[in-house]
Amino acid sequence: xxxxxxxxxxxxxxxxxxxxxxxxxxxxxxxxxxxxxxxxxxxxxxxxxxxxxxxxxxxxxxxxxxxxxxxxxxxxxxxxxxxxxxxxxxxxxxxxxxxxxxxxxxxxxxxxxxxxxxxxxxxxxxxxxxxxxxxxxxxxxxxxxxxxxxxxxxxxxxxxxxxxxxxxxxxxxxxxxxxxxxxxxxxxxxxxxxxxxxxxxxxxxxxxxxxxxxxxxxxxxxxxxxxxxxxxxx
Ligand SMILES: C[S@@+](CC[C@H](N)C(=O)[O-])C[C@H]1O[C@@H](n2cnc3c(N)ncnc32)[C@H](O)[C@@H]1O
Numbered sequence: 001x002x003x004x005x006x007x008x009x010x011x012x013x014x015x016x017x018x019x020x021x022x023x024x025x026x027x028x029x030x031x032x033x034x035x036x037x038x039x040x041x042x043x044x045x046x047x048x049x050x051x052x053x054x055x056x057x058x059x060x061x062x063x064x065x066x067x068x069x070x071x072x073x074x075x076x077x078x079x080x081x082x083x084x085x086x087x088x089x090x091x092x093x094x095x096x097x098x099x100x101x102x103x104x105x106x107x108x109x110x111x112x113x114x115x116x117x118x119x120x121x122x123x124x125x126x127x128x129x130x131x132x133x134x135x136x137x138x139x140x141x142x143x144x145x146x147x148x149x150x151x152x153x154x155x156x157x158x159x160x161x162x163x164x165x166x167x168x169x170x171x172x173x174x175x176x177x178x179x180x181x182x183x184x185x186x187x188x189x190x191x192x193x194x195x196x197x198x199x200x201x202x203x204x205x206x207x208x209x210x211x212x213x214x215x216x217x218x219x220x221x222x223x224x225x226x227x228x229x230x231x232x233x234x
Contacts, residue, residue, distance in 0.1 A: 005122065005123070005180045006123070006124060006125055008180060009125070009179040009180075010079070012166070012177050012178060012179035013078065014079050014081055016175050016176065016177065017081035017082045017084075018081070018085075019176075020058065020059065020175065021058075021085045022172075023171065023172055024058065024059055028172060031215045034209060034215070035206050035215040035216070036117075036118075036215050039206045039218060040117045040144070040146045040218070041062070041065055043115075043144050043146070043220060044062075045069070047112075047113050049066075049111075049112050049113035049142070050071065050072060051111045051113070052071055052073040052111060053076065053113070053114045054066070054073055055076060055114055055129070056076075056116055056117070056119020057076060057077050057083075058079075059082050059085045060086030060087075060089060060090065060093070063075035064089060064093075073093065074109075074111075075095075076097050077119075078097070078099070079096070080096040083095065084096075099128060100125065102136075103132040103135060108135055110136060110137065111136055111137065112141045113141060113142045113143075114141070114142070114143050115144045115145075116144070116145045116146070118146060118147060118216075120147060121179070121182065122181070122182050126182065130193075131196060134196075134223055137223050139223065140223060141223055142221070143219075143221045143223075146216050147217060147219075148216065149205060149214040149215075150183065150184060150185050150186050150217070151186070151214070153183065157183075160183075161184050161188050164181055164182070166180050189217075189219065193219065198224060199222050200220070200221050201222050202219075204217070206218065
């Protein structure tokens with residue numbers, strides 16, 4: 001049976017755990033060094049959080065950066081190897097668990113801020129996170145996402161939602177087995193928030209200072225009022 005795109009995402013991060021950890025910890029990814037690392041730290045701090053969940057934390061750099069700023073932060077990721085690296089750097093602050101497993105749990109801890117830094121990659125898995133995010137967010141909690149800017153990430157393909165072939169172009173040749181990823185237009189991202197009763201309170205397009213092209217897009221949403229009507233996704 002062929003590997004589903006979602007399973008391929010898991011496999012790819014497990015395969016690349018060592019090489020990815022090396023790239024992140026040696027600050028080898030230019031856009032992260034120039035823009036996106038500070039952007040996501042600032043976005044989280046702007047929400048004045050006291051308890052943060054770093055969803056899809058990878059080797060855990062953001063969790064550690066927030067702990068260093070005295071913010072109680074916990075990281076989860078599906079890759080057991082990445083979580084191993086994370087725990088070796090700052091133990092007891094991480095757990096190897098997928099989004100799918102997290103939301104199946106009967107009792108889930110609540111956080112006032114949940115952050116996803118380039119960790120929403122699939123289709124069903126991302127829709128599942130949006131559908132269930134209110135289970136882990138406290139009242140008026142903040143949901144922060146940094147991801148590839150759709151207009152920039154679209155390249156020469158059609159500007160429509162759909163699975164795209166993965167690529168490590170521009171990254172170290174030590175990274176292999178690129179997984180497919182699910183492309184969403186900006187409109188489609190906005191609809192994910194509105195159809196899941198999340199109010200978008202900030203939207204940022206941080207520029208790469210060398211190219212003046214957006215290095216990413218950042219969404220900050222808050223849980224909408226319990227009584228507000230659900231917007232139909234159809
Ligand atoms: C590009 S890395 C980003 C890691 C980290 N947030 C960072 O800023 O370095 C994407 C991460 O998302 C995780 N991920 C993707 N889909 C996931 C899922 N369904 N459940 C848990 N983790 C997932 C991967 O394992 C990987 O570590």
